[in-house]
Amino acid sequence: MYRYSRLIGFILVAALIEVLLGRRWGKLPPLGRFLSPVEGFWRNAESPEGRLPTQLSMPNLKDTVRIFWDSRWVPHIYAKNEEDLYRIQGYIQAYLRLWQMEVQSDAAAGELSRFLGENLLPFDRAMRRLGMRYAAERALEEVRRDSLSWSILQAFTEGVNAYIQTLSPRDYPLEYKLLDYEPRPWTPLRSLFLVKYMAYDLTTRSKDKYLTRLLARLGRGAIDSLYPNDPPLGYSTVLSYDEPPSHELPPQPEVIYSESYLGDSSAYAIEGEETFLGSNNWALSGKKTATGYPLLANDPHLALNLPSIWLEMHVWAPTLHVYGVTLQGAPGIIIGYNECIAWGVTNVGPDAMDFYHLRYADAQQRSFYYNGQVLPLQLRPETIWVRTP
Numbered sequence: 089m090y091r092y093s094r095l096i097g098f099i100l101v102a103a104l105i106e107v108l109l110g111r112r113w114g115k116l117p118p119l120g121r122f123l124s125p126v127e128g129f130w131r132n133a134e135s136p137e138g139r140l141p142t143q144l145s146m147p148n149l150k151d152t153v154r155i156f157w158d159s160r161w162v163p164h165i166y167a168k169n170e171e172d173l174y175r176i177q178g179y180i181q182a183y184l185r186l187w188q189m190e191v192q193s194d195a196a197a198g199e200l201s202r203f204l205g206e207n208l209l210p211f212d213r214a215m216r217r218l219g220m221r222y223a224a225e226r227a228l229e230e231v232r233r234d235s236l237s238w239s240i241l242q243a244f245t246e247g248v249n250a251y252i253q254t255l256s257p258r259d260y261p262l263e264y265k266l267l268d269y270e271p272r273p274w275t276p277l278r279s280l281f282l283v284k285y286m287a288y289d290l291t292t293r294s295k296d297k298y299l300t301r302l303l304a305r306l307g308r309g310a311i312d313s314l315y316p317n318d319p320p321l322g323y324s325t326v327l328s329y330d331e332p333p334s335h336e337l338p339p340q341p342e343v344i345y346s347e348s349y350l351g352d353s354s355a356y357a358i359e360g361e362e363t364f365l366g367s368n369n370w371a372l373s374g375k376k377t378a379t380g381y382p383l384l385a386n387d388p389h390l391a392l393n394l395p396s397i398w399l400e401m402h403v404w405a406p407t408l409h410v411y412g413v414t415l416q417g418a419p420g421i422i423i424g425y426n427e428c429i430a431w432g433v434t435n436v437g438p439d440a441m442d443f444y445h446l447r448y449a450d451a452q453q454r455s456f457y458y459n460g461q462v463l464p465l466q467l468r469p470e471t472i473w474v475r476t477p
Contacts, residue, residue, distance in 0.1 A: 117268035127258040164402040178247025187263040189417040196285035244419035248274035367434030386432025
């Protein structure tokens with residue numbers, strides 16, 4: 089009898105350990121799996137020499153692709169065609185930054201609650217209400233119409249998924265183990281989420297709310313005088329294809345800005361916030377450099393991120409040779425140079441955001457007023473999955 093009681097006791101203790109260590113407790117991952125020397129976080133320890141891939145087994149490659157890593161872990165990719173180049177670029181991005189790619193895409197899509205829980209629900213709702221998913225879907229429709237862009241995006245997506253398919257739970261990046269979930273397959277839409285989020289991140293300049301409050305105190309005349317609603321140079325810098333510029337640069341006015349522009353009012357767009365995102369760049373003629381070659385310096389001011397949203401990369405194909413930085417989750421080189429030209433991106437901080445007051449035309453809130461007309465509202469259901477403890 090004593091022997092059986094001991095056996096029953098061992099079974100109960102084992103079951104208790106399984107219950108305690110095999111399930112999530114609040115935000116903690118299952119500790120048994122997380123602490124496991126076979127599948128747990130110990131597997132993510134980096135060796136001193138690093139673990140850079142020297143050979144890749146990837147489906148759908150048309151030809152051999154060579155990858156070299158320099159001392160700073162910058163990948164140099166040499167492909168015999170562009171499709172293979174973008175496949176490998178997607179693979180390498182996922183190898184180095186998979187979780188970063190996924191969490192940035194989920195943030196733009198309003199899907200962080202899926203694995204971070206209900207605390208992120210307000211953020212997800214905000215992204216859905218802003219129409220980030222709708223904008224990305226519309227952009228995807230446009231990309232599909234361009235065969236070259238679509239083939240590039242498809243090849244990149246294949247590369248990301250090829251890396252994901254090599255992973256087992258023991259190989260997941262540390263963040264997945266810590267948060268107890270697994271990578272999802274990549275799609276072209278997820279790349280476009282990142283592009284739309286960059287547009288959102290750089291479109292935070294608006295003095296509409298600020299000036300609306302002043303309007304009630306100072307009146308329309310004072311606001312129009314102090315803050316004229318016209319571009320400072322008289323016209324937009326975005327020119328239509330039907331009206332090409334008659335000269336390379338616009339004539340320089342005697343006074344570029346009036347006194348009302350000495351203080352950057354747009355810096356107070358978001359309820360008096362004094363900090364803002366901007367960018368700058370400059371170029372030097374080869375006559376003023378030690379090498380005799382021209383120099384372009386590009387400083388895109390973005391919020392501080394660790395790791396950075398940029399990833400340095402060198403890509404080569406018979407029809408393409410570019411060195412620069414790529415955006416996580418997107419193909420190509422965003423900022424860089426080739427044999428002929430260097431390019432950068434900056435944000436001039438214009439007011440590119442508008443606010444609308446929606447006035448319903450019926451008690452059921454199924455129609456609204458627009459320019460004196462009553463138009464039906466087009467409902468768009470959004471489903472947000474929320475992880476529970």
